[in-house]
Amino acid sequence: MSEPESIETCGLRCFGAISASLSHELKNALAIINEHAGLLEDMMLMAGTGRPLDPDRLKLLAGNVMKQVQRADTMIKHMNQFAHSVDVxxxxxxxxxxxxxxxxxxxxxxxxxxxxxxxxxxxxxxxxxxxxxxxxxxxxxxxxxxxxxxxxxxxxxxxxxxxxxxxxxxxxxxxxxxxxxxxxxxxxxxxxxxxxxxxxxxxxxxxxxxxxxxxxx
Amino acid sequence: MRVLLVDDEEQLVSTLAERLELRGIHAGWATGGEEALERVKSETFDLAVLDVKMPKISGIELKKRLQVLCPAMKFIFLTGHGSEEDFTAGAAEAGSDFYLIKPVKIEALLEKMNEVMRHPGKSI
Missing domain, CATH: 3.30.565.10 (Histidine kinase-like ATPase, C-terminal domain)
Structure with missing residues (x-):
């Protein structure tokens, strides 16, 4: 069995691993927002060529974007709470x-x-x-x-x-x-x-x- | 071109698939490795775009298993991390030219997709 790691190493690894995991999730939320914005842009371009916009579809896409913003906001709150755990x-x-x-x-x-x-x-x-x-x-x-x-x-x-x-x-x-x-x-x-x-x-x-x-x- | 998108974020792959379809590319999607492996049994894809980090079956592992079922399939990796570790793993599997970091512009993805299909020898 390997030697137990030092407390300093363990603490740093914890901070790094949690930061990396949360940043990965944030990237996913941003990627979804990015694709939704892109799809809305595509729909607007098609509307310019005469294809009608579907209000229900627009509402659904806007709702999805809002959910991802809320998801990202919650993640940042958790990240912030964790970051402040070293304050005291x-x-x-x-x-x-x-x-x-x-x-x-x-x-x-x-x-x-x-x-x-x-x-x-x-x-x-x-x-x-x-x-x-x-x-x-x-x-x-x-x-x-x-x-x-x-x-x-x-x-x-x-x-x-x-x-x-x-x-x-x-x-x-x-x-x-x-x-x-x-x-x-x-x-x-x-x-x-x-x-x-x-x-x-x-x-x-x-x-x-x-x-x-x-x-x- | 027929492309299979695999990522555990359903809203990401479904929306990206819709955008690719609007550009004349047949795009199927799956939210995990098992679903992707099942899908290729009944459909043919030229190319798979895989998230590196997924639950149960990672993108790297999925590529290996897809290659057994579909030897001609080409691959592009997507990742949210952009970490050195992910880059090393993704680049080793698909070549550094075929590794993209989220969020990705659709033009950049289309360019990579066309490139990997034009130069199949660059992808393992």
């Missing part, structure tokens, strides 16, 4: 919100690997004080490993849950052969631990309620 080293935030963002950021990667990501709503709000960027890195890295093992057409469920002394991110169902996610530096940085329940096929990443408590670094 530590923050108190809702873990389910972090999972929602992670699913938005990683959904295309999941589809490319033949899987889908599903958020399981938590019964109660799960607020923790932690490092927002490193939580995203942890989820990204975990998803990469879990999706590689998940195979095609598999749904991977993500859930935030309160524990007696903190919170957990739960991934399920995980491959029954899984032993660990190999990210010791990120786990250490977040003061997190991982636990695998073979029976339920759940991987728990357990985070402290407040990372600043008894923080040594």
């Amino acid at each position: 080293t530590i923050a108190c935030s809702d873990l389910e919100d972090a999972l929602t963002l992670a699913i938005a950021l990683n959904s295309r990667t999941a589809v490319m690997k033949g899987g889908t990501l599903v958020l399981e709503p938590s019964a109660t709000p799960v607020r923790i004080t932690t490092c927002p960027f490193w939580v995203q890195t942890l989820i990204w890295r975990s998803l990469n490993e879990l999706l590689e093992r998940a195979g095609a057409d598999r749904q991977l469920h993500l859930c935030a849950r309160k524990t007696s002394d903190g919170a957990a991110i739960i991934f399920s169902p995980v491959d029954h052969m899984l032993t660990n996610i190999h990210i010791p530096d990120v786990l250490n940085h977040l003061k997190a631990t991982q636990a695998l329940d073979i029976q339920t096929r759940e991987l728990w990443i357990i985070l402290p309620a407040d990372i600043t408590m008894n923080r040594t670094d």
